[in-house]
Amino acid sequence: MRGIAAAGAYVPRFRLSADELADAWGTSHASGVERKAVPSADEDALTMAVAAAERALDAAALDRVELTLAAAATTTPPLEEGELVPRLVRALDLPASAATATETGHTAAGAAALSRALDADGPALVVAADCPEGDPAEADHPFGAGAAAFVVADDAAAPVADAAWHTDETPGVRFRERGDGDVQGLDITTYQRDAVRGAVTEAVSALDVDPDGADAAAVHQPDGRFPYRATGDLPLSNEAVAAGTVVDRVGDAGAATVPLGLLAALDGAGDGDLTLAVPYGGGTAAAFAVEGSLSVAGIDDLDGGTEIDYATYLRERGYVVSGEVSGGGAHVSLPNWRRSLDQRYRLVAGKCPECGGVTFPPEGACQSCHARVEFEAFEAPRTGTIRALTVIGQGGAPPEFAELQQRDGAYAVAVVALEGEDGTATLPAQITDADPESVAVGDEVRATVRRIYEQEGVPRYGVKFEPTE
Known part of the structure; x- marks a missing residue:
């Protein structure tokens, strides 16, 4: 049945x-x-x-x-x-x-x-x-x-x-x-x-x-x-x-x-x-x-x-913040954003057929051997380790993230290493669902899809990382 x-x-x-x-x-x-x-x-x-x-x-x-x-x-x-x-x-x-x-x-x-x-x-x-x-x-x-x-x-x-x-x-x-x-x-x-x-x-x-x-x-x-x-x-x-x-x-x-x-x-x-x-x-x-x-x-x-x-x-919930943003921020056109959806949602990286190095996002030259190649696409693991970390304090956020900071306060940005069978993909990302002072280099984090910011009236989404514990 x-x-x-x-x-x-x-x-x-x-x-x-x-x-x-x-x-x-x-x-x-x-x-x-x-x-x-x-x-x-x-x-x-x-x-x-x-x-x-x-x-x-x-x-x-x-x-x-x-x-x-x-x-x-x-x-x-x-x-x-x-x-x-x-x-x-x-x-x-x-x-x-x-x-x-x-x-x-x-x-x-x-x-x-x-x-x-x-x-x-x-x-x-x-x-x-x-x-x-x-x-x-x-x-x-x-x-x-x-x-x-x-x-x-x-x-x-x-x-x-x-x-x-x-x-x-x-x-x-x-x-x-x-x-x-x-x-x-x-x-x-x-x-x-x-x-x-x-x-x-x-x-x-x-x-x-x-x-x-x-x-x-x-x-x-x-x-x-x-x-x-x-x-x-x-x-x-x-x-x-x-x-x-x-x-x-x-x-x-x-x-x-x-x-x-x-x-x-x-x-x-x-x-x-x-x-x-x-x-x-x-x-x-x-x-x-x-x-x-x-x-x-x-x-x-x-x-x-x-x-x-x-x-x-x-x-x-945004009841007591203005949500107003000063300045234009880092404008990413919707066509360019759409082309990167596989990376933003599913962490699709590229493996170099020449040297085996991993490039994320899989565009341009290989980050290891610098050769211009056709990358072999693969999905990086959704769990990784923080390699580097900083905290964006109040007022320090780029304009496109100002509303998030008004509502949620300071936030952490990390360089995350995702180690898998096809190699290690390394990328910068926001840390969510955590006090930014409570996370540290070496912590394990996992990917989660969240709202990134809104531009041209359209909400944009992608991967952030949250602590596994």
Whole structure:
């Protein structure tokens, strides 16, 4: 039976506690949320999708060239108009012939992406990644971040036994005005609760399984109390709902919350267990009945993280910085940037056929023998060692990195050596996810795709390195 063959989860390392938030505002509008995940200044829906997908693909027993579909779901794409999935395909080195789909605009977008994958011929990749934001004084309080990725295939470890839908118009429950980055709602509590509960009940009741036998249920969860209220008309135990609830630990991650809850439930399930996934958004509730269990790479991220204070939170999310950049910086034209994507995403280096030396990027003359040759391309290892290091202090960043520094403070830049069977590639790169004073020459680091900077209105992405410990 077709279903989930492998999965990966990713949650950003920063965490903001409900107590810290309440101390800042005198109250917290995040019922049942004990702490929430906070994306770093160089993270967004795309970078989190790449991180979760890498984990899922590494756990899958297939070659990436076999994938026939890549589908992504988010309510916070990096650009309001501009496809996310082609960047995902390039960063993950997926086949250019794979069909693509981007689902957005509502928190049940992950259900639409998963449904496409279940209907596809051949293995498919589905990623739900999100980082919603709102008015810091109120609407933003529960919002977190995270990503969940699924490799969907036949004869899967966690087959999807059935799926059902229910759609009705429910204006004002949750929306974002055109051109506005803030999520809003009309806060008509009873209307919202009844609308969602009715849709959830109808979708689950249409499944060809008995919900009374469900061992776990990941249900629409904008806060910690809502999933229990949304299932009030269904024969689901509180223990089953709790098994699929993650909003208390990572916050409301939009389209990614229920997928993360489903992965948490599957990772803790038994071989014969039944898990329901019931996202809701934009008037649509979907219900999936998933059987069995699955080991999920990265699921421990749900309970990890580094605590930050509220002031740091405001800076990381860009609420209190101007983002204005003085000067033009090092302009790299988009055509030139595009030509270097294989190096920026996948660390493609070149081996000299004359002397065997390695050149990165693989352009021009060999860095060892200086011969003009046709390099033999190969992917350098994604784990390496810091050979040299410096810290760019406040105000010392080139103009294109000024916004990052406003939000994240000083950052480290290192020369990293990537030693592999084909030789050693050496390159300069930023260090992320670490106090710049805590890293040193000799430390082991691994590559991660992050946002580099924005130029000409287009966000640009590439490899940075994070400490392995």
